[in-house]
Amino acid sequence: MKNYDIIVVGGSAAGIPAATTARKYYPNKSICIISDVEYIPIPCGIPYVFGTILDPMKNLIPVTKISEGNNLDLVISKVTEINRQKKYIRTDKGEDFGYDRLILATGSKPLVPPIKGIRLDNVFPVNKDAKYLQIIQEQLKKSKDIVVIGGGFIGAEMAEECKKNNKKLNVSIIEMQNHILKLVYDEEFCLLAEDALMKQDINLLFNEQVVEIKGNGKVSSVKLASGKEIKADLVILGIGAIPNTDLAVSAGLDLGPTKGIKVNKYQKTVDENIFACGDCTDKFSFFDGTPSQLKLASIATMEARIAGINLYKIRRYNRGVVGCFSTSLGNNAFAAAGITESVATLKCCDVVTGVAESVNRHPGGMPGAAKLRVKLIFEVASQKIIGGELYGAYSAGELINAISAFISKGMTAEEIVMFQAGTHPALTASPIAYQLVNAAEMALVKLDRA
Amino acid sequence: MKNYDIIVVGGSAAGIPAATTARKYYPNKSICIISDVEYIPIPCGIPYVFGTILDPMKNLIPVTKISEGNNLDLVISKVTEINRQKKYIRTDKGEDFGYDRLILATGSKPLVPPIKGIRLDNVFPVNKDAKYLQIIQEQLKKSKDIVVIGGGFIGAEMAEECKKNNKKLNVSIIEMQNHILKLVYDEEFCLLAEDALMKQDINLLFNEQVVEIKGNGKVSSVKLASGKEIKADLVILGIGAIPNTDLAVSAGLDLGPTKGIKVNKYQKTVDENIFACGDCTDKFSFFDGTPSQLKLASIATMEARIAGINLYKIRRYNRGVVGCFSTSLGNNAFAAAGITESVATLKCCDVVTGVAESVNRHPGGMPGAAKLRVKLIFEVASQKIIGGELYGAYSAGELINAISAFISKGMTAEEIVMFQAGTHPALTASPIAYQLVNAAEMALVKLDRA
Numbered sequence: 001m002k003n004y005d006i007i008v009v010g011g012s013a014a015g016i017p018a019a020t021t022a023r024k025y026y027p028n029k030s031i032c033i034i035s036d037v038e039y040i041p042i043p044c045g046i047p048y049v050f051g052t053i054l055d056p057m058k059n060l061i062p063v064t065k066i067s068e069g070n071n072l073d074l075v076i077s078k079v080t081e082i083n084r085q086k087k088y089i090r091t092d093k094g095e096d097f098g099y100d101r102l103i104l105a106t107g108s109k110p111l112v113p114p115i116k117g118i119r120l121d122n123v124f125p126v127n128k129d130a131k132y133l134q135i136i137q138e139q140l141k142k143s144k145d146i147v148v149i150g151g152g153f154i155g156a157e158m159a160e161e162c163k164k165n166n167k168k169l170n171v172s173i174i175e176m177q178n179h180i181l182k183l184v185y186d187e188e189f190c191l192l193a194e195d196a197l198m199k200q201d202i203n204l205l206f207n208e209q210v211v212e213i214k215g216n217g218k219v220s221s222v223k224l225a226s227g228k229e230i231k232a233d234l235v236i237l238g239i240g241a242i243p244n245t246d247l248a249v250s251a252g253l254d255l256g257p258t259k260g261i262k263v264n265k266y267q268k269t270v271d272e273n274i275f276a277c278g279d280c281t282d283k284f285s286f287f288d289g290t291p292s293q294l295k296l297a298s299i300a301t302m303e304a305r306i307a308g309i310n311l312y313k314i315r316r317y318n319r320g321v322v323g324c325f326s327t328s329l330g331n332n333a334f335a336a337a338g339i340t341e342s343v344a345t346l347k348c349c350d351v352v353t354g355v356a357e358s359v360n361r362h363p364g365g366m367p368g369a370a371k372l373r374v375k376l377i378f379e380v381a382s383q384k385i386i387g388g389e390l391y392g393a394y395s396a397g398e399l400i401n402a403i404s405a406f407i408s409k410g411m412t413a414e415e416i417v418m419f420q421a422g423t424h425p426a427l428t429a430s431p432i433a434y435q436l437v438n439a440a441e442m443a444l445v446k447l448d449r450a
Numbered sequence: 451m452k453n454y455d456i457i458v459v460g461g462s463a464a465g466i467p468a469a470t471t472a473r474k475y476y477p478n479k480s481i482c483i484i485s486d487v488e489y490i491p492i493p494c495g496i497p498y499v500f501g502t503i504l505d506p507m508k509n510l511i512p513v514t515k516i517s518e519g520n521n522l523d524l525v526i527s528k529v530t531e532i533n534r535q536k537k538y539i540r541t542d543k544g545e546d547f548g549y550d551r552l553i554l555a556t557g558s559k560p561l562v563p564p565i566k567g568i569r570l571d572n573v574f575p576v577n578k579d580a581k582y583l584q585i586i587q588e589q590l591k592k593s594k595d596i597v598v599i600g601g602g603f604i605g606a607e608m609a610e611e612c613k614k615n616n617k618k619l620n621v622s623i624i625e626m627q628n629h630i631l632k633l634v635y636d637e638e639f640c641l642l643a644e645d646a647l648m649k650q651d652i653n654l655l656f657n658e659q660v661v662e663i664k665g666n667g668k669v670s671s672v673k674l675a676s677g678k679e680i681k682a683d684l685v686i687l688g689i690g691a692i693p694n695t696d697l698a699v700s701a702g703l704d705l706g707p708t709k710g711i712k713v714n715k716y717q718k719t720v721d722e723n724i725f726a727c728g729d730c731t732d733k734f735s736f737f738d739g740t741p742s743q744l745k746l747a748s749i750a751t752m753e754a755r756i757a758g759i760n761l762y763k764i765r766r767y768n769r770g771v772v773g774c775f776s777t778s779l780g781n782n783a784f785a786a787a788g789i790t791e792s793v794a795t796l797k798c799c800d801v802v803t804g805v806a807e808s809v810n811r812h813p814g815g816m817p818g819a820a821k822l823r824v825k826l827i828f829e830v831a832s833q834k835i836i837g838g839e840l841y842g843a844y845s846a847g848e849l850i851n852a853i854s855a856f857i858s859k860g861m862t863a864e865e866i867v868m869f870q871a872g873t874h875p876a877l878t879a880s881p882i883a884y885q886l887v888n889a890a891e892m893a894l895v896k897l898d899r900a
Contacts, residue, residue, distance in 0.1 A: 017882050024895045045813050045875045052816065059813045061882070298870045301881040305867055305891065316864070324872035333877060360847075363495050363509045366502065368844075394818075397810075397877025398845045401869075401886070402852030408869045409859050414766070417755055419851075419858045420748045422774035425495045427783060427847025431747040432466050432511070436851070441755065445474045 001088060003098035004032045006311060009079050009089070009247065010105030011035030011063050012128060013043055013297035014278025014304045018103045021308025023070045032097065033067060034089070036078035039130035043297055046126060047157035049133055050140060051164030056133035082251035084271055101273050101311040104248055104261060105304065108241035108279035108295055117213030123235040126154055139234055146171045147222045147232040149210055151180030153327055155238030156193065159202050160329060172203040172230055174210060174222065184325050184336045186375070189389050196330030205230075241295055243280045256282025257291040265317045267307040275311065277303035286320035286408065287339060287386065294321050324404040326390075326397050332370075335400035338387035338407045341377050350380040352450075354413070354443030360393040362423070362430035372396060374435035376403070376416070378443050383412045385440075395428065399436065413447075416440035451538060453548035454482045456761060459529050459539070459697065460555030461485030461513045462578060463493055463747035464728025464754045468553045471758025473520045482547065483517060484539070486528035489580035493747055496576060497607035499583055500590060501614030506583035532701035534721055551723050551761040554698055554711060555754065558691035558729035558745055567663030573685040576604060589684055596621045597672045597682040599660055601630030603777055605688030606643065609652050610779060612686075622653040622680055624660060624672065634775050634786045636825070639839050646780030655680075691745055693730045706732025707741040715767045717757040725761065727753035736770035736858070737789060737836065744771050774854040776840075776847050782820075785850035788837035788857045791827050800830040802900075804863070804893030810843040812873070812880035822846060824885035826853070826866070828893050833862045835890075845878065849886065863897075866890035 006026070008019045011033050019033050041049070045059040053059050067074040077091035088098040110125035112118060122143070124136050140146075146162050148155045151173045159171045173180065179190035180197070194204055209225040213235060222230045243260040245253075254270050256262040260282035267275045278300035283292040299321050306316045326335035344351045354376050361369035370393035377387035388403035390396040406416060417440045423431045456476070458469045461483050469483050491499070495509040503509050517524040527541035538548040560575035562568060572593070574586050590596075596612050598605045601623045609621050623630065629640035630647070644654055655674070662673040663685060672680045693710040695703075704720050706712040710732035717725045728750035733742040749771050756766045776785035794801045804826050811819035820843035827837035838853035840846040856866060867890045873881045 013881055020882075021891070024891070025898060042812055042875070042880060044873065044880075045816075048816060048875050053813060058815050061880075296870075296872075297881040298872055301884075301887075302868060302870050305887075316868070319868060322870045324870050326872045326874040326877050328874065328876040335872060335874075335877075337872065362492055363503060365508050366495075366498065394877055395845055395848045397872075397874060398848040398852065401871040401878075402848065402855055404871060405852055405856060405861070405866070405869045406859075409856075409861060409865065411855070411859060415859065416855070418752060418766070418769060419855045420746075420752050420772045420774050421851040421854060422746075422748055422776045422785060422787060422847075423494065424776040424778065424785075424847060425492070425498050426778040427776050427785075427844055428851075430492060430494070430511075431463055431751040432470075434751075437751075441471070441474065448475060 001096045001098050004073070005029035005100045006031045006103070007089060007097055007099040008033045008103040008105060010107055010278070011037070011040050012061065012105070012107055014105035014107065014300035016061060016063065016066055017301045018105055018277055018304035018308040019072050020066065020070050021305045022311055023072060025309050026312060032073040032075060033063070034075045034077055034079055034091070035063065037129045038076045041128055041130045041133060043128055046128070046133065047154060047161045050137060050158065051161030056130040056137065060130060079247055082247060084251055084274070087273065101275070103307050104274065104276040104280060105278045106244045106247055106280040109244045110237060111240040111242055112237060113239065115210055115213060117215060117219070120213055120215045121218040122233060123213055123219050123237065125237045140165060143234040144169060145231040146234050146236070147230055148173045148236045148238055150238035150240070151175035151204070152183070152238055152240070153181070153325065156180055156197060156329060157327060158236050158238060159197060160200060163200050163202055170203070172205060173197070174205045174208050174224065176207070176209055178206050180204065184323065184340070185334070185389055186340045186342050189334065189391055192391050193329050193334055196332060199330055241279065245280055248276065248280065258282050258293055266310045266314050267303055267318065268310065275307040277307040284320050286322045289320060292321050294323050296323065296325070298324055319408065322404055322407055324400060326400050328394070332392055333390065333394050333396035335390040335396045336388065337400050337404040339377065340387055340389070344377060344386060351377050351386070352380050352443045352446050353377050354439040354441065354446070356435040356438035356442060358429040358433035358435055360395050360429055362425050362433065366425050372429065372435055374439045376439045376443060378413050380447065383414065383447070384410045385413065385416065402436070413440045413443045417444065451546045451548050454523070455479035455550045456481040456553070457539060457547055457549040458483045458553045458555060460557055460728070461487070461490050462511060462555070462557055464555035464557065464750035466511060466513065466516055467751045468555055468727055468754035468758040469522050470516065470520050471755045472761055473522060475759050476762060482523040482525060483513070484525045484527055484529055484541070485513065487579045488526045491578055491580045491583060493578055496578070496583065497604060497611045500587060500608065501611030506580040506587065510580060529697055532697065534701055534724070537723065551725070553757050554724065554726040554730060555728045556694045556697055556730040559694045560687060561690040561692055562687060563689065565660055565663060567665060567669070570663055570665045571668040572683060573663055573669050573687070575687045590615060593684040594619060595681040596684050596686070597680055598623045598686045598688055600687065600689035601625035601654070602633070602688055602690070603631065603775065606630055606647060606779060607777060608686050608688060609647060610650060613650050613652055620653070622655060623647070624655045624658050624674065626657070626659055628656050630654065634773065634790070635784070635839055636790045636792050639784065639841055642841050643779050643784055646782060649780055691729065695730055698726065698730070708732050708743055716760045716764050717753055717768060718760065725757040727757040733771050736772045739770060742771050744773050746773065746775070748774055769858065772854055772857055774850060776850050778844070782842055783840065783844050783846035785840040785846045786838065787850050787854040789827065790837055790839070794827060794836060801827050801836070802830050802893045802896050803827050804889040804891065804896070806885040806888035806892060808879040808883035808885055810845050810879055812875050812883065816875050822879065822885055824889045826889045826893060828863050830897065833864065833897070834860045835863065835866065852886070863890045863894045867894065
């Protein structure tokens with residue numbers, strides 16, 4: 001039996017940074033990554049395989065390169081058993097590997113609801129496996145009517161990319177709520193996102209639930225609770241994911257309230273020698289410590305950095321998850337971090353918002369000018385920022401990360417107004433029109449007048 | 451005599467936000483902006499007038515529009531006298547305006563060194579006046595050999611824009627130091643900036659000082675201390691600026707150690723009813739409280755927001771200046787905030803740095819992919835971030851502002867590693883390769899191994 005100091009199960013957004021962090025802080029330990037997928041796609045890149053990258057094999061996490069560069073062994077096998085007493089794992093190939101410390105980064109599985117017809121051919125949950133994505137790609141070429149179930153990020157991006165692949169495709173999104181992306185954005189931003197998709201001739205159906213997927217062997221239509229029936233020769237399920245805990249459960253590890261592997265704030269499971277991180281793991285909110293269903297690559301890598309460093313010495317802790325999202329729809333960025341105004345209001349948290357919009361160049365005649373709108377959400381009592389939403393220019397992709405950091409550091413509106421933002425004609429709005437500062441000032445003005 | 455509650459002298463990056471901030475917090479006060487320049491250029495946009503915007507009148511601060519939108523009166527006149535006892539100002543047109551509170555935002559003047567020949571025709575300091583810039587533009591059309599004195603931001607940008615205007619121009623930058631942009635960047639970034647300019651056939655002369663500007667009426671050459679003589683039919687001075695304090699001095703207001711108008715941390719001068727902000731005002735460093743020569747639009751607007759809100763009630767204070775700079779050279783962004791590694795080391799401050807580089811898309815095949823390099827500088831003792839330098843993708847323009855905020859909030863390397871950065875294929879690096887977090891982690895690894 002081959003023995004390692006550290007074994008990481010999983011080679012995606014949690015497993016890789018867990019292993020490389022362990023390597024950085026424990027240079028002399030032997031480390032092995034075991035993945036049951038040979039060609040691991042970049043998770044957020046999956047939709048872009050269909051309309052932009054056009055080849056799942058060009059959207060891979062460079063696991064082999066990273067392993068070689070960090071002196072990590074890489075084994076492609078499915079781990080079927082953990083023997084916690086004797087501290088080894090067994091694979092589907094019958095191999096055993098001993099470990100001193102184990103990190104579970106087994107990720108999530110797409111949610112497949114128990115709808116009649118869900119197992120028909122050409123009904124595709126989005127599995128994170130490049131070979132599997134190639135099958136979807138092949139079927140897409142033969143299809144005319146695409147139905148995407150679920151108007152979250154994956155759903156919206158998949159719809160746009162299918163349309164980009166072939167403008168003649170009929171693409172529909174079926175959403176249970178009255179807006180797409182409603183968990184992440186306030187209504188005014190949802191409307192902008194819907195507008196971006198509708199302009200590309202994507203059909204949006206709101207307040208609709210799928211009751212049956214019809215077909216003979218292969219899907220032919222999707223039936224909705226309203227009675228509508230939508231033609232479909234390819235269906236994509238984008239309704240969420242659940243923690244992949246099969247291995248952990250079979251090893252007797254506890255699960256937490258979100259059905260992820262239970263860990264303490266150091267990412268350690270109930271077993272002294274086993275850590276867990278990423279989508280497979282239970283999570284709690286940064287804001288109030290309550291259980292959180294969020295599953296994001298940003299959260300996975302954060303948790304992985306905790307698990308990897310803490311293996312032999314506890315040095316880092318989880319402060320709870322802050323949702324930080326970004327996407328591009330209709331060539332406009334949509335980004336959000338923290339809590340929306342509507343969610344905050346539902347939770348009976350008194351908030352004040354500030355909104356500012358300006359082009360991201362100055363003067364506006366500079367090349368590449370695009371509008372950028374910033375909405376910031378502050379708790380009235382503490383005047384601390386708890387959320388932000390952005391729309392427009394691609395620089396939103398980095399700006400939302402500034403906002404996420406502000407949230408994690410509890411920055412007040414006054415501190416945001418007073419921080420000194422660099423500005424440049426070719427890169428940002430002018431200092432007078434700088435959206436982040438102006439939005440914070442607008443919130444303060446409202447508080448002042450209240 | 452017309453009376454105002456509030457008069458702001460100056461209509462640029464300090465005057466405008468001072469007036470609009472006053473309007474926001476004092477909705478019932480009468481407010482007047484007095485500017486001696488009718489067509490006020492966007493200061494940072496000035497270089498881009500010459501190769502990109504191509505018309506100084508398209509690079510104006512929309513002062514009239516802002517005044518109308520904020521219920522501000524606008525007077526184009528030069529203020530020649532302040533009567534502090536009777537609380538009125540007098541203009542060059544002989545008009546008097548009474549004030550209850552006065553804000554001086556008179557800006558800076560380009561530094562014009564006492565070199566022989568400095569007053570020859572076609573030797574241009576960069577004055578912030580669109581009509582004046584039109585004169586430079588006219589002369590540029592008739593010129594062949596351009597010499598830019600000073601390799602700071604204005605110098606580097608002016609050189610690039612002259613070349614963009616006309617590739618056949620011979621453009622040279624004369625720099626006293628051994629690198630351009632040396633006050634702002636560490637050497638490895640200066641080298642990248644120099645490389646960007648040299649690739650555009652801009653001649654760079656280092657360790658050189660101008661001893662004489664030669665010509666007969668109009669400039670014909672520039673003589674250097676080394677003995678070299680450079681042909682020139684147009685010379686641009688980009689060697690810095692000094693506070694414009696003529697009006698303040700004549701009114702008996704005190705100056706501070708940097709020769710700017712002396713103010714307390716509420717931006718109030720020695721006169722209870724007069725505030726000052728922007729380039730005309732004395733400044734101190736955020737890091738150690740020592741006098742600072744920095745003159746930036748970002749600082750001006752920050753100070754203006756303090757002056758504007760504090761006029762009738764002190765509610766905001768100056769925490770000291772953090773330099774935050776960005777530019778574009780050769781279509782790559784260069785940005786920096788805080789203190790460089792070399793300056794920190796000179797000050798005997800023990801620092802540790804972390805560097806990370808990756809493309810700003812994932813996978814790298816996504817459209818618009820460009821490299822982005824991040825260097826972060828931390829104080830060893832506190833592990834707090836004190837500086838950052840960026841090179842590459844234009845998203846650096848917003849990322850540097852995140853870094854500036856981190857500095858102002860005293861974020862530690864560990865806190866930067868643990869903050870949750872949103873990432874998206876079309877907008878940023880992957881979560882595994884996210885440069886800001888990885889650079890902070892690299893610094894922590896160095897500390898761990900030290």
